[in-house]
Amino acid sequence: MRRKGNCRTHHQPRSRIMAKQDGTRNASQPALQVIVLGSGGGPQEHNVTALLVRSIRSGWGRGSIVALDAGVHLSAITRILEETQPSGLGAEIALPHVLESGPFKGMEIHSPSASTNAAHVTKHLIDAYLITHPHLDHISGFVINTAGLPGTRPKRLAGLPSTISAFKTHIFNNVIWPNLSDENNGAGLVTYTRLVEGGSPALGEGAGKGYLEVSDDLTVKVFSVSHGHCMERHTHRGSTSSSRFGSMDISAMPSPRGVQGSNAASGPSSIFRPSSVGHTSGVQERESICVYDSSAYFIRDSISGREVLMFGDVEPDSISLSPRNIGVWQEAAPRIAKGNLAAIFIECSYDDSQTDDRLFGHLTPRYIIQELKALAEEVETARQILVKLKPNKKRKRELEEANRRTNRATARAGGDDGPVSPKSIRPRGGSGSASVPSENGFDSPHTGTPATEIDFKEYESNMTPASFTSPQKATHPLRGLKVVIIHVKEKLNDDEPARDTILNELLAHERDAELGCDFIVSKMGQSLMF
Numbered sequence: 001m002r003r004k005g006n007c008r009t010h011h012q013p014r015s016r017i018m019a020k021q022d023g024t025r026n027a028s029q030p031a032l033q034v035i036v037l038g039s040g041g042g043p044q045e046h047n048v049t050a051l052l053v054r055s056i057r058s059g060w061g062r063g064s065i066v067a068l069d070a071g072v073h074l075s076a077i078t079r080i081l082e083e084t085q086p087s088g089l090g091a092e093i094a095l096p097h098v099l100e101s102g103p104f105k106g107m108e109i110h111s112p113s114a115s116t117n118a119a120h121v122t123k124h125l126i127d128a129y130l131i132t133h134p135h136l137d138h139i140s141g142f143v144i145n146t147a148g149l150p151g152t153r154p155k156r157l158a159g160l161p162s163t164i165s166a167f168k169t170h171i172f173n174n175v176i177w178p179n180l181s182d183e184n185n186g187a188g189l190v191t192y193t194r195l196v197e198g199g200s201p202a203l204g205e206g207a208g209k210g211y212l213e214v215s216d217d218l219t220v221k222v223f224s225v226s227h228g229h230c231m232e233r234h235t236h237r238g239s240t241s242s243s244r245f246g247s248m249d250i251s252a253m254p255s256p257r258g259v260q261g262s263n264a265a266s267g268p269s270s271i272f273r274p275s276s277v278g279h280t281s282g283v284q285e286r287e288s289i290c291v292y293d294s295s296a297y298f299i300r301d302s303i304s305g306r307e308v309l310m311f312g313d314v315e316p317d318s319i320s321l322s323p324r325n326i327g328v329w330q331e332a333a334p335r336i337a338k339g340n341l342a343a344i345f346i347e348c349s350y351d352d353s354q355t356d357d358r359l360f361g362h363l364t365p366r367y368i369i370q371e372l373k374a375l376a377e378e379v380e381t382a383r384q385i386l387v388k389l390k391p392n393k394k395r396k397r398e399l400e401e402a403n404r405r406t407n408r409a410t411a412r413a414g415g416d417d418g419p420v421s422p423k424s425i426r427p428r429g430g431s432g433s434a435s436v437p438s439e440n441g442f443d444s445p446h447t448g449t450p451a452t453e454i455d456f457k458e459y460e461s462n463m464t465p466a467s468f469t470s471p472q473k474a475t476h477p478l479r480g481l482k483v484v485i486i487h488v489k490e491k492l493n494d495d496e497p498a499r500d501t502i503l504n505e506l507l508a509h510e511r512d513a514e515l516g517c518d519f520i521v522s523k524m525g526q527s528l529m530f
Contacts, residue, residue: 030056030530031303031304031306032055032056032299032306032308032529032530033053033056033103033527033528034051034052034053034308034343034345034484034528034530035052035527035528036050036522036523036528037051037052037073037141037524038050038051038076038524039486039522040487040489040490040524041137041489043489043490045140046072046075047524048071048138049069049347049486049487050067050068050069050071051486052067052068052126053067053068053218053299054066055217055302056529057301058216058218058303060104060107060125061125063125063127063215063216064216064217066127066215066218067126068297068299068310068345069130069139070131070139070140070141070142071136071138072140073122073145074118074122074149075141076524077118080102080104081102081109081118082114084101084103085099085109085112086100089109095111095112096108103527104121123149124151126155127155128158128193128215129156129157130159130214130220130297130299131157131167132159132295132296132297132310132312133227133295133313134166134171135313138312139167139171143171143172143177146190154188154189154191156191157191158195158212158220159195159222160195162224162293163295167192168181168184172186193212197222197223198221198223199211199222200212207305207340208300208305211298211300217302217303219299219300220298220300221298221300222297223295223324223327223331225293225294225296225312225314225325225328226292226315226321226324226325226361227292227294227315227362228292228361228362229289229290229321230291230292291321291322294311294312295311296314297309298331298341306340306342306530307342308344308345309341309345311345312347313349314347314363315362316363316371317371318370319359325374326374332375333375333381333382334382336382336478336481337385338386343483344483344484346363346371346483346485346486347362347363348362348368348485348502349362349364349488350362350489350498351365351501351502352364352505364502364505365506368485368506369515372513372515372517373515376477376478379477475514476514476516478515478516480517481516482520482528482530483519484520484522499521500521502521503521
């Protein structure tokens with residue numbers, strides 16, 4: 001029997017199925033939606049980092065939404081629905097009803113209560129939580145909501161092994177919070193997914209190689225970045241945390257007493273990585289400063305190939321004891337050059353009045369621009385490589401014509417039996433010899449491998465500085481890239497709001513840098529399409 005009211009929307013539309021089959025996408029149509037649940041970095045606890053991401057063409061089906069951090073969660077979803085649900089639901093407006101406005105436009109709701117509908121979103125539409133690092137302003141909503149809204153399957157908590165270790169040792173440890181995980185005899189409401197840094201080469205194919213599927217149409221790849229250092233100076237008291245190839249979950253290692261996670265009492269867990277500094281006279285004694293690990297996620301719509309890059313808290317490479325942002329920029333550059341990476345979500349906690357010694361592992365506008373300049377250099381190099389890979393039609397025609405002339409000359413001379421394939425021509429010395437000019441200026445056999453078949457990553461890895469000329473500084477190298485600012489710390493005084501100051505400073509720096517990117521300072525309840 002057909003329900004009264006609007007039709008259901010969770011079934012996959014035919015257009016989405018067709019797009020997935022043939023791999024096509026309309027570049028003018030948005031592929032990803034990001035809903036900002038929390039845009040701040042404190043001190044107001046109701047507005048701390050939390051984002052929702054979904055593939056637009058996947059609809060609003062079960063498990064279709066992925067959370068990136070969850071400092072706030074259910075309360076923020078409820079607040080958005082309170083502001084966007086029409087009045088008169090269940091009376092003048094029949095239920096179920098499909099929302100016609102707001103961030104959850106197109107989603108079917110079944111109750112006149114915003115809190116009931118928000119609970120449905122959390123219980124059924126969000127299965128996976130990507131955690132950048134285990135600071136309270138990035139996890140508290142997830143931790144509290146998990147116990148209050150158990151569903152029929154566990155929530156997936158995904159992150160670097162160091163992040164999972166911190167949850168096991170310091171959060172779901174039956175002291176700070178009950179052990180809700182499915183490890184160490186826990187309640188089973190949360191299942192851990194330890195992500196391989198840089199992506200597992202065994203997963204995915206082609207452009208999606210290394211990406212892990214976290215919903216039907218979303219895949220992710222994670223990289224570690226630095227979020228400042230421990231305020232103490234001491235010999236390192238944890239594992240050798242993250243590296244380019246992954247990080248260790250020390251909570252899974254047996255302790256001397258046979259107790260899981262017993263290192264908690266002895267110091268920081270594996271969210272810290274050691275950075276050796278200092279030496280004494282004559283004898284080199286290294287003192288380790290613990291550098292705190294955070295993460296940056298590439299989140300990819302597997303239908304269209306569109307991506308967004310989302311950072312957790314992060315510090316600039318120029319003052320970091322463990323600079324790792326450059327590795328992320330090198331990963332991002334080819335995606336920007338090809339037009340696949342649409343937006344970067346990055347923190348900017350303070351304005352430029354904040355001094356370096358009080359950044360505590362965060363960014364300011366001056367450092368945002370500094371990091372984007374590093375990205376721009378990588379993008380220019382990536383574009384130059386792509387130009388070298390792009391077939392030159394005129395040159396191709398010239399080579400084909402040269403091949404034809406050579407074939408005719410060889411046939412007339414009777415030097416070979418039958419027609420000669422351009423792939424089999426061999427240079428011959430002496431008068432009347434024929435050779436095919438190659439694209440590098442030397443005489444060599446023509447290779448029949450089109451440039452478009454060359455693997456971009458393999459080609460890039462073999463490039464050396466001498467392989468191409470130094471790029472001239474391009475005008476607006478990041479044109480069209482959206483840079484979304486998150487984690488702004490409000491000052492809570494009568495001065496100009498921090499988000500306005502930060503935006504004005506970014507625009508002033510941009511006028512000098514001429515990068516061409518568009519800056520957006522996020523706000524609670526915002527919906528962004530890419």
